[in-house]
Amino acid sequence: MTIRTERVGNAIRKEVASMLTRGEIKDPRLGGFVNIQEVRVSPDLSYAKVYYTVFGESDQAGVADAWQRASGFLRNVIAKRLKLRHAPELRFELDHVADYSKRIDELLNGLEIPPADDSDETH
Structure with missing residues (x-):
């Protein structure tokens, strides 16, 4: 990962996370129980993988669908900001x-x- 891709990834992570906390993403499936962990940007900056976690008993398939539906909006806002x-x-x-860590x-x-057994120790 180059310095530029790392910097862009961190900026995207911060922006998406702040949009979640400010309620700019209107889909209720993304409210409150989703956390952005990391963003990995491709070397040519053509795509970015956004890794997220879901806390509690949230519908993970619904959350994935919500991200898919919001991706165009997020891309547009990120480009501007x-x-x-x-x-x-x-x-x-x-x-x-x-x-994995819980397991x-x-x-x-x-x-x-x-x-x-202390009796087996040799000095």
Whole structure:
């Protein structure tokens, strides 16, 4: 990732997140329980993958549909606010990192590790 793509990705992440918190995206499926984790921009700036998480028992398919429907609006607003001649096409993907880390925690907590036997230690 180049400095420019990283900078554009961070700017897009901040802008989409602030639009969510300010309620500029009118779809109720995106209200309150969605968080923007990361944005990865292609080297030629033609597209950007926006990784998001959904908290609680929200309808993940509905959230994905809401992002798809809002993508054109978001692209237009981002182009204007970030003063980009060509804003990248936005592709939204559910970020599963939180689910993976929760599962790893559950597995680690379920392990039964016997206490260390001090008599076997050699000095």
